[in-house]
Amino acid sequence: MFIALLKQALFAFKRDAPGRRTRMNQWFKWLAPGLFVKRWVLISAGGVFLALLGLSIWIKLTPIYYGIQLIETFLATITSLVPSYISGPLVMLGGIVLILWGQTRTVGSITEVLRPGSDRELVDVLIDHRRLSRGPRIVAIGGGTGLSTLLRGLKQYSANITAIVTVADDGGSSGRLRRENRVLPPGDIRNCLAALAAEEKLLTELFQYRFRAGEGLTGHSFGNLFLTAMMDITGDLERAAAASSQVLAIRGQVLPATLCDVHLWAELADGRKIEGESRISEAGGNIVKIGCIPGNPPALPKAVQAIREADLIIMGPGSLYTSVIPNLLVPEIAEAIACRDVPKIYVCNIMTQPGETQGYTVSDHVKAIDRACGRPLFDSVLAQSQVPSAQALIRYAQDNSHPVFLDREDLANLGRQVVVANVMDEDPQTGYVRHNSQFLGRVLLRWYARVQGIASKE
Structure with a gap:
């Protein structure tokens, strides 16, 4: 009953x-x-x-x-x-x-x-918080839109992320603020903060908003002005990024590679010497050497500490000579990476970039990094597996850009392991090719777990 x-x-x-x-x-x-x-x-x-x-x-x-x-x-x-x-x-x-x-x-x-x-639900938020807080300590190094794309994928797997960003940008809104206010360029820092923010969609729209009118405002993004104001209040870019991180509730931290006022220079194959990050890719030559003024700038101590404590170090994607390598021109950054015995991987670009890497293969990218640092830094390389559509190839060929060829034999001779996966996102209307954040994060974390599993068995 x-x-x-x-x-x-x-x-x-x-x-x-x-x-x-x-x-x-x-x-x-x-x-x-x-x-x-x-x-x-x-x-x-x-x-x-x-x-x-x-x-x-x-x-x-x-x-x-x-x-x-x-x-x-x-x-x-x-x-x-x-x-x-x-x-x-x-x-x-x-x-x-x-x-x-x-x-x-x-x-x-x-x-x-x-x-x-x-x-x-609050319980779902707590579960995610605990899961992400147990994630690996990841250091991502680079600049431009490539690094922010990577960070959007990584933040789904860990909250222990440190983005180390170049401060060599001198074009666009960042360049104007740099010259007029004598501050470090905020553009790449802005992109990374927006990418790691909890409410990313709204913040990205806000930070990327560009003023279309107003004396002195036209062309500036809100995010750049916000960070410039924070630099004036806090004293430098490091404190401004830290304070902005608290305001935006980001997962991880964003650090400049150096607080020194760095300007890039490049020597071309035809003998020209170009100064200024924005002028290097516009020069249209083959780069044979890259450097910065002043030479050997001091690293931000927190950036070096993050590398020393990292479980996984990732570099790229992004413009090879103007976004990726500038971080390695800070000797303490390169030295700290070389001394770490943890999984280290370079994410290669999908397409060549006119004015920087025209005609480059994957191994050419790796050689350029080794040449800039004077030593091998990364033991693995992530390369795109599938070729873009015919529409995308035609569109890029008009700008003298082509898929980066994967030369496995040359990479093997360099002692690099190759990770091949489809991490591409193609816009069917415009034909533009970009890395897919979700694909990129998933592939990198699976590779890291596999490497860790092999290491634990040994």
């Missing part, structure tokens, strides 16, 4: 509340390991018990004695009317429902305060 009544009650409970199953799943998530919730609930229950025990000792049990007698009389009356094997489970079920209801309302109230307007 009791089983039949219980079945009917459960059926009604399920029928009357279509969304209750989802809520039950959310309740059970609070029991997931690693949230540090169960232990505090038990400690709280123990505290309630001890408080009641102390109160009973203090008042010498007299009111409790009569209270127990009253409860005993009440329970005896109930069990005389309804058998104990029915009334007991029903009362127990009612108590459990009240507990779950109260806890749900409590968590809901906390969620409304901590995450107003969010559709995500």
